[in-house]
Amino acid sequence: NAGVTQTPKFQVLKTGQSMTLQCAQDMNHEYMSWYRQDPGMGLRLIHYSVGAGITDQGEVPNGYNVSRSTTEDFPLRLLSAAPSQTSVYFCASGRRDRGLGDTQYFGPGTRLTVL
Amino acid sequence: KQEVTQIPAALSVPEGENLVLNCSFTDSAIYNLQWFRQDPGKGLTSLLLIQSSQREQTSGRLNASLDKSSGRSTLYIAASQPGDSATYLCAVGTSGTYKYIFGTGTRLKVLA
Numbered sequence: 001n002a003g004v005t006q007t008p009k010f011q012v013l014k015t016g017q018s019m020t021l022q023c024a025q026d027m028n029h030e031y032m033s034w035y036r037q038d039p040g041m042g043l044r045l046i047h048y049s050v051g052a053g054i055t056d057q058g059e060v061p062n063g064y065n066v067s068r069s070t071t072e073d074f075p076l077r078l079l080s081a082a083p084s085q086t087s088v089y090f091c092a093s094g095r096r097d098r099g100l101g102d103t104q105y106f107g108p109g110t111r112l113t114v115l
Numbered sequence: 116k117q118e119v120t121q122i123p124a125a126l127s128v129p130e131g132e133n134l135v136l137n138c139s140f141t142d143s144a145i146y147n148l149q150w151f152r153q154d155p156g157k158g159l160t161s162l163l164l165i166q167s168s169q170r171e172q173t174s175g176r177l178n179a180s181l182d183k184s185s186g187r188s189t190l191y192i193a194a195s196q197p198g199d200s201a202t203y204l205c206a207v208g209t210s211g212t213y214k215y216i217f218g219t220g221t222r223l224k225v226l227a
Contacts, residue, residue: 004158031213042119042204042219043159050213058214090158102208104149104215106158 001026004107006091012113013081021076021110023091031094031102032074033058034066036087037109043090049074081114088112117142119207121218128195129226136190136221138205143183146208150179150190153202153220162203163190167210195225 007022025032033048035058045058049068063085065077074093078085088111094104118141128134138148147166151159163172163179165188171180178191188205204220 033213033215035217040219043206043217045214045216048213056213059216092159102147102213103161103164104159104206105161106151108158 003027004091004093004105006089006107006110008110009108010111012115013078014115015082017081018077018079019081021078021089021091021112023074023076023107024072025074025091025093025105026072027093027095027105028071029093029095029105030071031104032068033092033104034064034074034076035090035092036060036085037090038087046076046089081112083114086112086114117145117207117209117216119205119216119218121203121205121221123221124219125222125224127224127226130195130197132195132225133191133193134195134223136192136203136223138188138190138218140186140188140207140216142209143186144210145183146210148179148181148188148208149206149215150177150188151204151206153204155201159204192223195223197225197227200224 004025030051034046035043047066049055091107092104094102120139149164150162165181176193202220206215206217
């Protein structure tokens, strides 16, 4: 299993540009989420999904869109990038298992800079 | 609103020392609590997951405890090694949702 993969690893955008951060998992997890990590702020939840066709907002959803058309993929879209969106973005997946709980598995991250 | 705090923000200890990292949360209605390790420039690796009904979990030299009533969890690392140097984060899963709130982490450095 590849686990959770994210592309690209690095990206530089200009203010106002749009882009999509890709996230895929091959563990058949129903739960997927996006976080951003900023210095001194920890990880903050942007959006999450509990299955194909189901998404919901986290703590900091403004400026980001998501969709979940398949179990495997959960892309994050920035419609009009702003310097405040400069951050490291992590995708995570997990399952809700009454026996094992819901351990989250994280991707390697995408480092985004908006100029 | 759930808030998660980790103290201290940074910690430096000599090799071989036993140490405790702290995680506090404001709302005791949690689903679970998870401890992660993050190496510089890397993603997060799950260390231990404690369900809300459990008091502790152990894995090798690591032991995590949970006291919901006081809103606290501790991660105990026995006989620390330089390879343990990393940032340790705790995350609280909220009951009834799939939302996880992270603490800001403790940056640990174990000196050889």
